[in-house]
Every structure is written in C-alpha cells, then in structure tokens.
Amino acid sequence: MFIAIIPAYNEEKNIGSVIRNLLNLVDRVVVVDDGSLDQTAAAARAAGATVLGHKLNRGQGAAIETGHEYARIVGADFVIHFDGDGQFCVDDVGPALAALRESGADMLFGSRFLGNKSRLPFFKKHILLPLARSFQNFFVGVKLTDAHNGFRILTARALAKIRLVQDRMAHATEIVEAVKAHRLKYIEFPVRVVYRKYGQGFSEGMLVLRDLLLGKFIKK
Amino acid sequence: MLIIFQILFILFALFTVFGVWKRKRDGQISARAAWFWSLFWAAAIVAVLWPESTTLLANQLGIGRGADLIIYISIAVIFYLLFRLHIKIEMINREVTKVVRKEALEDNRNS
Numbered sequence: 375m376f377i378a379i380i381p382a383y384n385e386e387k388n389i390g391s392v393i394r395n396l397l398n399l400v401d402r403v404v405v406v407d408d409g410s411l412d413q414t415a416a417a418a419r420a421a422g423a424t425v426l427g428h429k430l431n432r433g434q435g436a437a438i439e440t441g442h443e444y445a446r447i448v449g450a451d452f453v454i455h456f457d458g459d460g461q462f463c464v465d466d467v468g469p470a471l472a473a474l475r476e477s478g479a480d481m482l483f484g485s486r487f488l489g490n491k492s493r494l495p496f497f498k499k500h501i502l503l504p505l506a507r508s509f510q511n512f513f514v515g516v517k518l519t520d521a522h523n524g525f526r527i528l529t530a531r532a533l534a535k536i537r538l539v540q541d542r543m544a545h546a547t548e549i550v551e552a553v554k555a556h557r558l559k560y561i562e563f564p565v566r567v568v569y570r571k572y573g574q575g576f577s578e579g580m581l582v583l584r585d586l587l588l589g590k591f592i593k594k
Numbered sequence: 595m596l597i598i599f600q601i602l603f604i605l606f607a608l609f610t611v612f613g614v615w616k617r618k619r620d621g622q623i624s625a626r627a628a629w630f631w632s633l634f635w636a637a638a639i640v641a642v643l644w645p646e647s648t649t650l651l652a653n654q655l656g657i658g659r660g661a662d663l664i665i666y667i668s669i670a671v672i673f674y675l676l677f678r679l680h681i682k683i684e685m686i687n688r689e690v691t692k693v694v695r696k697e698a699l700e701d702n703r704n705s
Contacts, residue, residue: 406698424702425702426698426699426701426702427698427701428694428695428698429694429697429698430690430694432690432691432694432695433691436691436694436695439691439695440694440695440698440699443695443699444699444702447699539688541687541688541691588680588681588684589684591681592681592684592685592688
C-alpha cells in the first residue's frame, strides 16, 4: 500500500485539489489536520482523504509522526510526505517512487537543487538553504544537495526505524539524523517546488537550531 | 538601627518561609525542600542584617565585595533554572503531542 501523508494547518483553499490529484497515484491520502481553524478537515474529507484530527496545533513534525503511526498500523509499504498548499508537483510522485523501487534504498529525499527544476527566491537559493545544508552536512554528516525539503518517500523499513519527536520544523533534520543513525540507504531525486508563499525564513531557521539543541538534552 | 530596606526584606523573607511550611503541611513540597528554603531565607536575612558577613566569604574566594559574590551566584543559579524550565516545558510539549496523537488515531478508528 502506498500512502500519502499531508500535514495540514489552515489549508482549506488548496487541499482539495491536491488530494484529488494524489488519489490517482496513491492508494490512500491521509490528511493530518493539525488543529486548523478553518474547514481543512471537511474539505479533505469531501475530496476523499482519510482525516486524522489533532485537537490542538502541535506542529508539522508532530503531524507527520501521527501520519506515520497511522501508516504503521495499516501496514503501508511506502509513505510519501506531501504539502497541502500545492507547492509540490504530483507529476514527480510516480517517477520518484519508481526511482526508489529501482534503487532498493530505504528512503528518498526530494531535492530542489538537482536538475534545476525549481525556481527559488534568491535569498533562499543562494544564502538560506546553502547555510542550512552546510550545517546539516557538518553536524549530521549526511551529504544532501537540499536541506529541509518536505518531499520524501519512506519504505516500510524506514518507517519502522524513524520515530519523530521534534514537533515543529526541526523534524526535517531529525529525519536525516535518523537515516544516519540507522544506516538507512537513501537516494535523492530532483523535484519541482512552486513557491506560493515564501515559507520559512531566517528566524524560523534559528528556531530549528534552538529545537535541535534543546532536543539534545531530552531523553526520547 | 535598621534601615527600611532591611525591615521590608525581613518581613518578606519571613512571609515566604511561612508560605514554605504551609506548602509542606499541604503536602505540596517535601520536608527536605522546606528545610532547604528555610535555610536559604535564613541566610538571606543574615546577609541583609550583616552585609559584611558576605564580604568575608567573598574575600575567601578572591572576590572584593560580598554584594558582587551574591550577584554572581544569583545569575548562575537563575540561568541554570531557566535552562531546566526550558527542558521541562519541551518535555511537557512532547507529552501533550502524544496525547493529541493518540486521540486523533482513536477517533479515526471509531469513526
């Protein structure tokens, strides 16, 4: 079974079309409604998704882990992380899955830098993401061309090993750390990201560093 | 003669110690904690009544003034407590997430 997980917070506008497009490619779309204040859950249900509702807003990492737990319970073979606001391209899903299957790796990371498919804002492309990438390469020791890209596919094996405890945005680094710790095999795949909103800026990057540092002092 | 600050501080310290033992009686804190805070405030009263006493201790440690010693120690303790609080809040956050997640999955199973 191939499951798409969409962590969603106030995404009622775009989520319906994202789900309908995905349903052609995956067996089930699971939307984790992270305490949205709008009609995200209703819109997702209407479009044919399974909705898991967080009663309180817990952050993107928490929402993804809830989706993971669901996928473990139903015994998914593959899980894809997808964005609810339509910034990822559904056309990338099929080729990415095929590439992962063929490679025999445990996990696939989407990359905005491979293949030059994405048009990024200047500051993000030339300063923020290279900074995040250097930090990740240096401290985590996994060489990836992109850091914090939300497009990922996990196999059941990766799903069993990776347990996220970072509730907010630091989960992206946490996943890379887990891949390294469990010696999972991974591949990168070029994906297109269309910027509807700017997304995370420099101050959010600082919050990620804070969460990562704090996480070092907390027992799992 | 006592200056106004000394009187106010001693009243505040006594009031706080009274509160500590009230909490001890209600079972909110342990006997050890109650004694610790009692001794802490007793020491604070001594330091306020005889400021020179802290200078004696400070000189032993190579610090000129007693008031400086107290400020150094206070800042170190406050930073440590802030750090502990930060960790504690993050741990509570993670517990909250676990509860929210469990409920989300159970709601789905029941529907």
